[in-house]
């Protein structure tokens with residue numbers, strides 16, 4: 107057989123697979139319509155409900171559009187030489203497309219592959235040849251190579267065919283069947299893929315725990331070893347790392363297989379009122395594109411403070427696909443309300459340059475309140491004093507211990523002009539701590555006649571610690587006088603344990619995934635870390651690629667923090 111014949115043979119095979127897939131999809135529709143078992147009825151009802159509430163084509167269109175748009179954006183920002191190379195690549199792809207090209211995987215972040223689900227491969231496989239699972243890429247977008255990998259190749263293992271066909275007994279196979287048969291059937295996946303990815307997931311769980319310990323140790327040193335006694339066990343390396351139990355391992359695997367290279371889409375989810383959109387689909391997307399079916403809904407309970415004060419910080423019904431700043435997408439796997447516990451959420455700064463992923467065993471309200479309280483306190487302290495904002499916190503050790511995962515988040519908000527603006531809009535008293543450009547300060551001094559207050563050792567001591575303005579900026583005399591008055595007021599209220607500011611919500615919240623009730627902290631945090639790794643959120647403290655995100659993304663801010671701030675009392679010229 108010549109090379110030409112071989113190619114034709116492959117093309118014929120691919121065509122056959124595509125036709126089979128199409129037939130399967132069609133027969134699936136027919137079977138749903140004709141068979142009326144309770145399971146099918148429930149499925150049909152669910153589907154009808156979904157169709158009533160979500161225009162399927164709209165969401166599918168949205169995903170295609172955003173993918174196209176991103177490619178166009180990339181083209182716009184590419185240097186000419188690179189554009190030429192890209193066009194060449196595109197032409198090569200058109201005749202014919204060999205592989206799906208991930209949107210979020212580039213040269214600089216290729217090491218993410220180590221934490222993605224894959225088809226089984228040899229240890230000698232080169233890093234750029236790792237066969238990603240691509241479970242969330244629909245067959246209509248996959249290239250022929252991807253399709254062959256998904257449907258035509260037979261993966262062997264971990265058991266020999268005579269054991270698999272029950273011609274020979276095997277204790278190990280019985281154990282495997284007992285633990286994983288339901289998953290294999292529900293996910294419609296080869297045991298070899300389960301086996302291979304269980305190994306990957308186990309290594310990720312171990313790596314996460316080691317990184318967490320390294321992080322805790324680093325933090326303890328930073329915190330001059332002042333760690334509350336109850337928390338000391340966190341920083342000691344145990345001899346044995348924790349393991350997920352069998353039930354959690356299966357849940358973890360189901361999540362892991364669907365945290366794909368560009369998109370999290372857990373189409374097989376069956377807990378908390380979620381239901382697969384198709385009983386035939388399994389873990390691999392068929393020809394239909396991913397579909398958004400669940401959203402965040404207000405619980406509307408009288409006692410719920412979140413529903414009581416309608417807040418715009420939670421992305422609700424209108425935006426149900428979350429797009430991270432690096433282009434990674436997440437589609438919610440379950441319906442969520444303010445009362446749902448065990449969630450993974452994301453926070454996006456209004457500046458649109460930084461985001462964060464967190465998780466909680468509690469519900470969203472508790473997270474919002476905690477971040478609001480600590481974030482505003484941190485803002486207050488950063489604006490008025492150049493000393494460590496932790497230093498003046500009422501209970502420094504506990505704050506540092508309990509909030510250590512959020513430090514970059516608070517650091518960013520206190521140095522982001524967009525967030526400072528939000529804070530000032532509600533707390534105009536603080537605008538004396540926002541330096542002006544030299545010209546603005548001159549205008550301010552010319553227009554405002556100030557009455558100097560008597561010299562006070564107390565407030566002068568505080569004024570010495572006000573942060574030095576960045577280059578090109580200064581405080582006007584009027585601002586300095588206001589600062590003096592501010593510190594006098596602060597001294598007065600300190601004894602009353604009041605705050606000088608009204609707290610503001612800085613970040614936009616979005617819930618991206620829900621875990622089953624009673625899931626362990628280890629499973630929740632490992633999944634959170636996986637998301638932080640693939641969404642490349644710059645405000646997390648570490649992710650699977652690095653023990654310290656500073657190494658990858660540098661400081662959690664990069665602009666002049668006081669530029670373009672609009673003051674409540676505009677200067678007259």
Ligand SMILES: [Zn+2]
Pocket residue numbers: 404405406407410411412413414444445
């Ligand atoms: Zn509510």
Ligand SMILES: [Zn+2]
Pocket residue numbers: 455456457458459460518519522523524525
């Ligand atoms: Zn920001």
